[in-house]
Every structure is written in C-alpha cells, then in structure tokens.
Amino acid sequence: xxxxxxxxxxxxxxxxxxVEIDSGHAVRRLLFDCGEGCLADLSPADVMAIDHxxxxxxxxxxxxxxxxxxxxxxxxxxxxNRIWGPPGTGKILHHRFRSYLWNLxxxxxxxxxxxxxxxxxxxxxxxxxxxxxxxxxxxxxxxRDGLLILDEEDFTVEAMELDHLTASMAYKVTEKTRWNxxxxxxxxxxxxxxxxxxxxxDHNAMPDDAMVEGRRAGDLRAELLVPTPGDSVAYLxxxxxxxxxxxxxxxxxxxxxxxxxxSQYRAADLELAQKNYHMTAAQVATLASEAGVEDLVxxxxxxxxxxxxxxxxxxxxxxxxPAARFPEGWNE
Ligand SMILES: [Zn+2]
Ligand SMILES: [Zn+2]
Numbered sequence: 001x002x003x004x005x006x007x008x009x010x011x012x013x014x015x016x017x018x019v020e021i022d023s024g025h026a027v028r029r030l031l032f033d034c035g036e037g038c039l040a041d042l043s044p045a046d047v048m049a050i051d052h053x054x055x056x057x058x059x060x061x062x063x064x065x066x067x068x069x070x071x072x073x074x075x076x077x078x079x080x081n082r083i084w085g086p087p088g089t090g091k092i093l094h095h096r097f098r099s100y101l102w103n104l105x106x107x108x109x110x111x112x113x114x115x116x117x118x119x120x121x122x123x124x125x126x127x128x129x130x131x132x133x134x135x136x137x138x139x140x141x142x143x144r145d146g147l148l149i150l151d152e153e154d155f156t157v158e159a160m161e162l163d164h165l166t167a168s169m170a171y172k173v174t175e176k177t178r179w180n181x182x183x184x185x186x187x188x189x190x191x192x193x194x195x196x197x198x199x200x201x202d203h204n205a206m207p208d209d210a211m212v213e214g215r216r217a218g219d220l221r222a223e224l225l226v227p228t229p230g231d232s233v234a235y236l237x238x239x240x241x242x243x244x245x246x247x248x249x250x251x252x253x254x255x256x257x258x259x260x261x262x263s264q265y266r267a268a269d270l271e272l273a274q275k276n277y278h279m280t281a282a283q284v285a286t287l288a289s290e291a292g293v294e295d296l297v298x299x300x301x302x303x304x305x306x307x308x309x310x311x312x313x314x315x316x317x318x319x320x321x322p323a324a325r326f327p328e329g330w331n332e
Contacts, residue, residue, distance in 0.1 A: 001154075001178055003231040007260060007327035008038035011310055012303040014061045017235050017260055018042060018050075019173055023154040030054065030157070032171060032235045036064035041329075047072050052150070054157070055085035056237050057168040058092050066096060075108040075129060083114045084149065084159070086167035090114045090125040090136060097133035105129050113139070117159050117169060120144055147172075147252070155230070160252060162239035164277045170239070170249070172256060175230025182226050189223070201225070234293075237262035237300055240277040246287060254291045260327075261288070263298035266305070266313045281313045285320035296324045307332065 002022050009015040014035025021028045029046070031053045039047050047069060056062055073081070083093055093114045110129040115122050121144050126137040147158040158172045179201055186193060191213055199205040200212055200220070208218030234256045239245060253259055264278035273280045281298060288296040298317060301310055310332055317324035326332050 001175060001228070001230070003155075003173065003175060003233055003258075005233050005258065005260065006041070006329075007297060007299045008041040009035050011301055011307075011326065011330045011332060012305065014038060014064060015299045016062075016065065017299075018046070019233060019235075021155045021173065021175060023175075026154070028052075028152065028155070030173065031069070032056070033062040033237070034065040034069055035061050038065045039068045044072060048076070051080040052082045052084065052157075054159075054169070054171050054235075055083070055089060056170070056235075057086055057164060057166055058088075059238070062238070063092075063096075070096070075105075075110050077110055081110060081112040083112065084117060084169075085115075086161065086169050087116045087118055088167075089116050090123065094125070094127065094133070094136050097127055102129075102132035105132060115149075117149055117161070118144070119161065122149060158252075160248060162236075162245055162248075163242075164239045168238045170234065170236045172232065172234040172252065174232040174256075177230055178228040179225040180228060181224055185224055231258075232256045233258040233260065235260050238278065240274065241279045241283045241287065246290075249287060250291050253287075253293055256291070256293050258295045258297065259288055259291075259293045260297045260299060262300040263313065263317065264300060264302045266309065267316050269302075281317040281324070282320060285317035285324055288324070289321045294323070296321055297327055298324060299327055 001024050004020040006018045007015055008018055014037060016034050016038040017032040019030040029050045031050045033056055034053065108129050112127045113124050115124045122142040124139040126139055127133040147160055148156060149159045150157040155173055155175045160170045161167050162170055181197055196212065200217065206212065206217050210217045212220060234253045236259065261284045262279055263281040263284050265273040265280045267280050267282040270280050284298065298314065301313060305313060314324065314326060
C-alpha cells in the first residue's frame with residue numbers, strides 16, 4: 001500500500017503530476033493537468049493506464065499536452081474515461097473532443113465522462129465516440145457536501161477551489177486507513193488465523209454486534225485491529241496565496257505527507273506573483289511549515305529564471321522549510 005508520484009516536465013517548462021495508488025491488489029493511476037510535452041516522461045502503457053484526469057484550470061500550460069493523452073485513449077472502453085475540473089470543464093472538453101475529424105469511428109465504442117466540480121454539486125456530461133462526441137448528455141448532478149469528489153475502495157480525492165482570477169482547483173489524494181490484525185494479540189487470545197478474519201475486518205460483512213469466536217465482533221475488533229494511516233499527496237497550483245487561501249489551505253493540507261506546489265516566483269518578484277495570481281517560493285514554504293507537512297515539492301517555476309536563479313528560489317524556500325525540494329529528475 002503506497003502512493004507513488006512523479007512531476008512530469010522539466011524546470012521552467014510545462015508540468016503535470018502523475019500519481020499511482022498501489023493498494024497491493026490493484027494500481028490506480030491519476031493525472032493532474034497535462035502541460036505540453038509532459039506525457040513524454042511516461043511510457044505509452046502508463047499513459048493508456050491513466051484512470052482519471054484532473055485539471056486545475058484551462059490556461060494553455062495546463063492542457064496543451066491533452067492531445068497526446070486523447071490520441072492514445074480516445075477509443076478505449078471501460079469506465080476509466082473520467083475527466084474532472086472546475087466549472088466549465090464539460091464545455092471546454094466538449095470543444096476538444098469535437099475539434100478533430102471523426103469519420104471512421106462508427107465501429108469504435110467509447111464513452112467519456114467529464115465533471116464540473118461546483119461548490120455544492122458535481123455536474124457530469126457523457127460524450128460518446130459513435131456520435132463523434134456531438135451530444136453532451138447531461139447526467140444527474142451529484143450533491144456535494146464538503147470537499148470530497150471521489151470515494152474509491154482504497155482512496156479518496158478532495159478538491160478545493162482557489163482564486164486565480166478564474167477558478168483553479170487544488171486536489172488532495174488520500175489513501176484510506178488500512179486495518180491489520182495484531183497477530184501477537186490474536187495468539188494471546190488463543191485464536192487461530194483463518195478465512196474468518198477477512199469478513200471480521202469488513203464492517204459490512206460482519207456488524208459490530210455479531211458474534212465471532214464466542215465474542216462480540218465490535219469488542220474483538222477493538223482488541224485486534226491496528227490502524228495504518230494511508231499516504232497522501234496534495235497538488236496545488238496557480239492561485240493567489242492570500243489570507244483567505246491560507247485560512248482554507250492550512251487545515252486542509254495539515255498532516256498531508258507530500259505537497260506538490262507551484263512556485264512560480266522568487267521572493268523579490270512578490271509583486272508579479274500577486275499581480276498574476278501566482279505564488280512565491282517563500283509563501284509556499286511558509287504554508288508548508290505552518291501546515292506541518294512532511295515533504296514539499298516545488299514545481300511550475302517561471303521560465304524567466306535561469307538555472308542559478310532557480311537554485312536561489314529553492315534556497316529561499318529552504319530557509320523557511322528545510323525539506324523543500326525540486327522534483328526528482330530536474331537535475332538542478
Ligand atoms: Zn494559470
Ligand atoms: Zn500555470
């Protein structure tokens with residue numbers, strides 16, 4: 001059980017984030033944004049295995065690589081053709097789907113679902129390849145209470161809207177807590193391991209007041225089950241880190257293990273950062289420090305800086321949050 005992630009794209013160029021959630025019995029793959037050239041860092045098999053694509057917003061540097069993704073996957077069937085983003089995502093993706101010539105598609109069948117993440121509801125549209133993606137089929141909206149948008153067997157995804165003079169979504173992936181049997185305790189109670197432990201761990205299969213091995217399941221669970229908290233990674237990019245954003249973000253990413261955060265500017269360019277609704281490395285490091293995260297990965301650094309200036313940008317962050325780093329593979 002682990003989360004593996006990789007920032008795609010080079011320093012000063014377009015970036016994206018690839019996340020793998022490995023539960024031990026299955027691997028799910030998520031892509032956050034899709035800047036130009038980013039998918040070249042993945043094998044074709046990895047691109048074809050991406051289950052969900054999440055967009056922060058649709059400035060070109062975040063979607064310019066989408067053609068590469070869609071070219072490989074447009075005809076795939078299955079229910080992993082899922083795209084998410086801020087309000088307006090369905091409309092923008094519909095234009096993307098329709099912006100190619102489709103005339104040999106009749107025998108191919110694929111369905112794509114695109115969701116607008118609103119504050120109180122998630123609106124989803126379905127697009128069909130046999131129709132050349134012509135019709136946006138509206139699906140029933142899902143009421144949204146809180147930040148949760150996706151609740152899978154092994155992990156959840158939450159989304160928070162931030163201000164980039166347009167809505168920019170931040171995302172957090174969290175593995176669910178795993179409950180393991182304390183084998184020493186099991187032996188001490190004179191119980192034998194066996195198939196009964198599978199349903200014992202599952203609250204749906206065995207309610208707390210059911211009897212198991214001569215005891216109440218709830219009481220035995222309290223004695224035998226040991227929690228292993230899941231891994232987590234947050235993806236934050238393109239927004240103004242003002243007091244309003246800080247107040248929302250601090251508690252949300254508090255306890256998050258990895259934070260991958262845009263760091264467009266150096267401290268001296270704070271004015272530029274504010275004007276363009278972006279962040280400085282020092283601001284990001286302060287957020288990470290106040291929220292108590294374990295690992296801070298800075299990415300989406302402005303192309304205006306040369307290599308030495310990027311080193312200084314990282315040093316500014318490390319002065320506040322020593323564990324700040326650039327992505328592996330940037331060779332900085
Ligand atoms: Zn932007
Ligand atoms: Zn950007």
